[in-house]
Amino acid sequence: MPRSLSLRMIAALLTLAGSGGVALQSPARPAVPVHQAQVECRFLAAPQAFRGSDGKIHLAYELRVTSFYSGDRPLRLTSLAIYPDGGSTPLQTIAGTALSSLLSQPPEKAGDGGIAMPAGQTQTLFLWLALPPGTPPASLRHQLTFAEPDGGIERADDVRLRLAPGAPISIGPPLRGGRWLAVEGPGNHLSHHWGSMVAIDGTLSIPQRFAIDWFGLDAGNHSVRGAHDNLAATSDEDWVGYRHDVLAVADGVVVDARDGAPNGKPLAPEAASDDLTARTLYGNFVILRIAPGVYAHYAHFERGSVAVRIGQRVRRGMVIGRLGQSGAAGAPHLHFHLSNRQTFERSEGLPYVIDAFTALGGSKVEDTFDPAKPVVLAPSPKGKRRAEMPLDGSVVTFP
Numbered sequence: 001m002p003r004s005l006s007l008r009m010i011a012a013l014l015t016l017a018g019s020g021g022v023a024l025q026s027p028a029r030p031a032v033p034v035h036q037a038q039v040e041c042r043f044l045a046a047p048q049a050f051r052g053s054d055g056k057i058h059l060a061y062e063l064r065v066t067s068f069y070s071g072d073r074p075l076r077l078t079s080l081a082i083y084p085d086g087g088s089t090p091l092q093t094i095a096g097t098a099l100s101s102l103l104s105q106p107p108e109k110a111g112d113g114g115i116a117m118p119a120g121q122t123q124t125l126f127l128w129l130a131l132p133p134g135t136p137p138a139s140l141r142h143q144l145t146f147a148e149p150d151g152g153i154e155r156a157d158d159v160r161l162r163l164a165p166g167a168p169i170s171i172g173p174p175l176r177g178g179r180w181l182a183v184e185g186p187g188n189h190l191s192h193h194w195g196s197m198v199a200i201d202g203t204l205s206i207p208q209r210f211a212i213d214w215f216g217l218d219a220g221n222h223s224v225r226g227a228h229d230n231l232a233a234t235s236d237e238d239w240v241g242y243r244h245d246v247l248a249v250a251d252g253v254v255v256d257a258r259d260g261a262p263n264g265k266p267l268a269p270e271a272a273s274d275d276l277t278a279r280t281l282y283g284n285f286v287i288l289r290i291a292p293g294v295y296a297h298y299a300h301f302e303r304g305s306v307a308v309r310i311g312q313r314v315r316r317g318m319v320i321g322r323l324g325q326s327g328a329a330g331a332p333h334l335h336f337h338l339s340n341r342q343t344f345e346r347s348e349g350l351p352y353v354i355d356a357f358t359a360l361g362g363s364k365v366e367d368t369f370d371p372a373k374p375v376v377l378a379p380s381p382k383g384k385r386r387a388e389m390p391l392d393g394s395v396v397t398f399p
Contacts, residue, residue, distance in 0.1 A: 037146050037154035039075070039117070040066045044197075044206060048164035049136040050351040052187065052391045053359050055381050057131040060186065060194070060209060060351070061161070063142065064124045067117035073149035074118040080144055082129065084137035091140075092129055102126055104195035113147060124197070126189035138163060168351040169294055170387055171249035172316050173398035174336045175323075178244065179217035183333065183365045185392035186210045186351075193337070198276055200345040207297075209349030210389065211337035215365055216241025216323070217395065221375035223331075223368040231369060232267040236302075236325055239266070239332040243302060244323045246334055248314040249354075252290035255342045259284050259306035261326040270328055278344045282335070283327020286320050287342050294350060295342045299335035300326050353387045354398075362393040 047061035069075045079095040080102075099114045100106045102125040115123055131137075142159035184191035186209075193208035215223045218240050228234050236242050261283040264270075273280040278287065282299035284306055290296050302324025308314060325332040341347035361377025368375055377395055390396050 032151070032153055034153045034155050035148075037075075037144060037156040038068045038070065039144070039146070039154075039156055040068065041142070041144065041156060041159045042066075043161050044204065045209075045348045046162060046164040048166070048168055048351050049131060050168045050353055051388045053381065053385055053388045053394050053396075054391060055388075057133075057136065058187070059127070059129040059131065059136075059163070061127050062124055062197075062206065063127060063159075063161075064122055065117065065144065066122040067119050069117070069119050069146075069148075069154075071119070071149055074116045075146040075148060075154065076113045076116055077123070078114040078145050078147050080125065080142065082127070083141040083143070085139040085141065087137075090143075091131065099125075102189075104189055104197075106190075117146065126194065128187055128189065136163060138165075168353055168389075169250075169291060169338070170353050170355050171290070171296070171338075172247065173354055173357060174247055174249050174296075174298065174334060175214060175244060176247060176398050178241075179219070179221065179360065179395060179397055180241070181215045181217055181221075181223065181363060181365060181368065182390045182392060182394045182396070183213040183215050185212045185394065186389055188392035191392065194349075198345060200276065203346045205346055205348050207339050207344050207347040207349050208337050210351050211335060211349065212390065214241065214323075214334040214336060215239075215331075215368070216244060216333075217368060220371070221363060221368060221377060221395065222371045223365065224371060226371065230267075231331070234266045234331075236263060236266065236332050239325075241323050241334070242325075242332040243305075244334075245319045246286075246298060246301065246321045246323055248288060248316055248318045248320050249296055250288070250290040250316050252288040252296070252314055254286060254308045254310050254312045254314060254320075255289045255295065256287040257285065257306055257308060257310055258282070259301070259304060261303060263303050264325040264327075264329055266325065266331045270330070273328075276345055281328045281344060283329065284321070284324065285327070288314060288320075289342065290338075293340050295339055295347075297335070297337050297339060297344070300324055300329040300333060302326070351389060353389050354385075355387055357385055357388075357390065357396045357398050359383060359385050359390075360395045360397060363395055364393060
């Protein structure tokens with residue numbers, strides 16, 4: 001092609017572009033290469049799907065990510081996408097500032113770019129998924145995307161997690177009648193239950209993954225009776241749940257129990273224990289084996305109220321003690337959870353469903369302390385519930 005013709009064609013094209021006829025495109029930016037992420041990903045335990053008191057099917061599990069990036073400055077986790085096995089559409093995608101909310105201790109101000117991952121350090125992501133209706137997937141695929149300090153991208157694209165098969169165990173209620181508030185309950189990874197990892201003998205576990213502190217409420221949804229200058233001025237008897245009967249949630253065998261630990265005083269300072277065991281934390285307690293590899297843990301009974309002994313067989317609904325405040329408890333309540341071992345240490349908390357209860361609404365425990373202030377329950381699924389797990393903040397009554 002003659003040079004003069006080429007110049008004329010360019011001039012014509014520029015004229016057309018100026019008149020809106022043809023637009024010249026700027027050169028495309030080169031794609032940023034994606035490299036293999038220098039990270040290790042581990043899951044603490046295989047999750048099992050269960051139905052919560054919000055009517056949704058949930059998974060609760062933890063993903064621990066350790067960076068082995070060799071650069072001087074840290075990687076930054078910028079996105080996490082979770083796919084069902086064989087699926088191309090993610091069940092959930094968390095990116096940017098929202099990633100910090102997955103930590104048990106989120107920073108006061110989340111960075112715009114996600115979570116910093118310095119070399120050699122580990123971050124634990126607490127994941128709470130709502131699954132679509134139907135049969136839960138057999139496994140999940142996790143895709144983690146990281147930003148390099150110089151603007152590059154690293155990705156771990158095939159981080160697999162196999163779910164525990166089958167349905168969670170169904171149990172009866174640990175209490176009867178009344179109104180009961182689920183405090184620090186399932187779904188709240190900022191609680192001292194799910195958010196507390198226990199490292200003993202080289203094993204990291206979360207015994208209280210689905211634990212609930214049950215606080216009794218009166219008809220006005222208050223947990224404390226009478227007027228008091230502050231909660232530290234109350235006695236155990238001022239708390240609505242105190243001395244209520246505690247029930248066996250299933251037929252089983254008492255594998256451990258203790259009575260004789262002193263009753264505490266509400267909000268009194270507690271001595272920190274050097275060890276994490278049932279005997280240092282639970283006060284007066286009962287542990288039942290209710291199925292192979294399934295143990296029901298009850299803690300903080302009133303002194304002198306434990307009504308069973310080690311080796312005794314119990315029937316569902318049998319009274320095994322009374323609600324109190326012994327051990328590591330700031331006020332009278334029943335601590336309850338299921339795990340895969342009879343010991344607190346080195347055990348993993350297990351999901352479960354309660355076969356029947358009535359949901360009344362939701363509340364925060366701090367809103368229930370002052371009898372002079374009305375408590376309006378938050379709207380939430382109400383009415384009779386079947387085979388569901390009460391979630392954090394649920395107010396329920398048992399048959």
